[in-house]
Amino acid sequence: MDTKVVAAAKWSLITEVLAKLITPVTNIILAHILAPTAFGILATIMMVISFAEMLADAGFQKFLVQYEFESEDEKQKNVSVAFISNIVLAIVLWLVIIIWRDELAILVGNEGLGFPLAIMGAMLPLGAFSSIQMAMYRRSFNFKFLLSIRMITIITPLFISIPMALAGFDYWSLIVGLLAAHLFTAIALCIRQEKLISIYFSSTVFRKMFSFSAWSLAEAFSIWLTAWVDTFIISHFLDAYYLGLYKMPTAIVTTVMAIATSSMAPVLFSALSRHQHNQVEFEKTFLTFQRYMALFLVPLGVGMFVYQDFIVEILLGPQWKLAGIVLGSWALSSSLVTAISYLISEAFRAKGMPNISFLAQMAHLFVLIPVIYVCVQYDFTTFVYARSIVRVQMIAVLLYLLAIYVGMNAWLVIRNIKSYIIASAVVGTGSYVLLHLHNSMIWTIFCICISLILYLVVLYLFPTERIILTKIWESVLLRLKRS
Incomplete structure (x- = not known):
């Protein structure tokens, strides 16, 4: 199991690193071509589509990964029922969006954009076709194969959205790029699937699955509401311009943070699911994943907060200047939320x-x-600062519930990453003072380099972290020698 987890984590990490190198490049180019309004329009459309995707999935993906089946035959029957259910639900929800497209557009603050919303609804059956198959690859820790599939989603918008944006198609370039990525992913999975999904449906199996995953669906709804409530409020009280200013920098932060979350979380969930009845191994796995994620995430969040204006100027350009406060505050809060709350939810x-x-x-x-x-x-x-600060409340709630229902000491989770928090806070404070001694791009780059070195130096003062850093360095040297 440990070997599978390590191999899966490696391939998942490679996938997300590639994604987070290519996707930001695509978004940066598009941000220089399109106005913030285009991204605001896409955000309101995706608010509806993501809600429908959540309903179509019905929590079956997590059920298939987490549930311990008694036989291969039982597993295949559940896969078939989940696949057919997702496809049918997706088509029904797409029809609902088509029929009430104008009313839904008004509801999310985008009156007159019902047609693009209806077109974007095609993501639902395409996503449903792929989701169950990808869940089974995660269950078997086959993240190496998922790398090739994920690359399709990553690369497609680069070759479709950018040319369309240059041709003047505005927000349609974003919509068509996402639809094409989903279409090509579905085709690739259809061609490369290892085992055909049989046409089988059982109401008994469906009821059992739904009763098991009903709370997963409810949880998914609460997560969706948490993620999109700010979009809904901005679209109603401000306009698409401010919504674009808000969503683009938060998307950048999410993209960067997802190098850790998107790569580690599926592996962590699969690993913890296999150890769910072994408390010692469960805690060991959780804390190990948390430390390696926090080693990267905490300093990253502090660094993006300190250098927020520089990052926005380089990545997005002068028309996005106000986006700096969004990027900085969201990155700082996300570093802690991801390293604590996100992992506790997976547990x-x-x-x-x-x-x-x-x-x-x-x-x-x-x-x-x-x-x-x-x-x-x-x-x-x-609004921006309040939205970021209030996220800390979620950490406190989850730590309390973790101690009550999982039996893990809340202080143990905090203590597990305290060295990264201390080192990042010390270096971040020093970097902020150093940055404001002079105002130039070369000086800023110099400060960033000094910050990286100081973080490692401060971290090396902690005996436990010295061991981890030494192991990482030895591993890198070994791989370099082999290559």
Whole structure:
């Protein structure tokens, strides 16, 4: 199992590193071609599509990864039922979007854009066709194959969206690029599938699966609401321009953070699911993943906060200047939320307790919605900072629930990454002071290099981290010698 986990983590990490090298390049080029309004329009459309995707999945993907089947025949029957159910639900939801496209466009603050919303709905059956097959590859830790599939999604917008944007197709370039990526992914999975999915459906199997995954669906809804409530509020109280200013930098942060989350989380969920009945191995796996993710994420979040204006100027250009506060505050809060909250949610799912994660999400929403609703009516800057700060409340709730329902000490989770928090805070403070001594691009680049070196130096002062850094360095040298 340990060998499978390490191999899966390696291939998953390679996939996400490639994605996070190519995808930002695509978005940066598009950001220089298109106005923020185009990205705001896409955000409101994706708010509807992502909600429909969540309903179409019905929590079956996580069920297939997490559930321990008694035989291969039982597993294949569940796969077939999940596949057919997802396809049917996706088509029904697409028809609903087509029929009520104009009303839905008004609801999300994009009146007159019902037609592009209906076209974007084609993502639903395409995504449903691919999702169950990809879930089974995750279950078997076959992340090497998923690399080739994921590369299709990564590269397609680069060759479709950018030429269309240059040709003047505005937000349509973004829509067509995403649709093409989903289409090519579905085709690739159809060609390369290892085992044909049989046409089989059983209402008994469906009810069993749904009863198991109902809380996963409820949890997915709460996560969707948490992720998209700010988009809904901005689209109603401000406009598509401010929504674009908000969504693009948060997307950049999410993209960068996802090098760790998207690569490690599926592997972590699969590994924890296999150890769900062994508390010692469960905790060991959780804490190991957390430390290696925090080693990278915490300093990254602090660094993006300190150098927010420089990053926005380089990546997006002068028309996005106001986006700096969004990028900086979101990166800082995301570094802690990802290293703690995100992993705790995965632990609840692996233990078969998505209802606890749902409870935490609802407790967070109870605080989040009134805070951002009030703050957005002051000004955009107040809204941005309030939205980032209130995320800390989610960490406290999840730590408490982790101790109660999983039996893991909350302080152990914090102590596990305290050295990274201390080192990042010390270096971040020094970097902020150093940065403001002079104002030039060369000086800023110099400060960034010094910050990276200082972080490693400060971290090396901690005996436990010295061991980890030494192991990483020895591993790198060994691989270089082999190559």
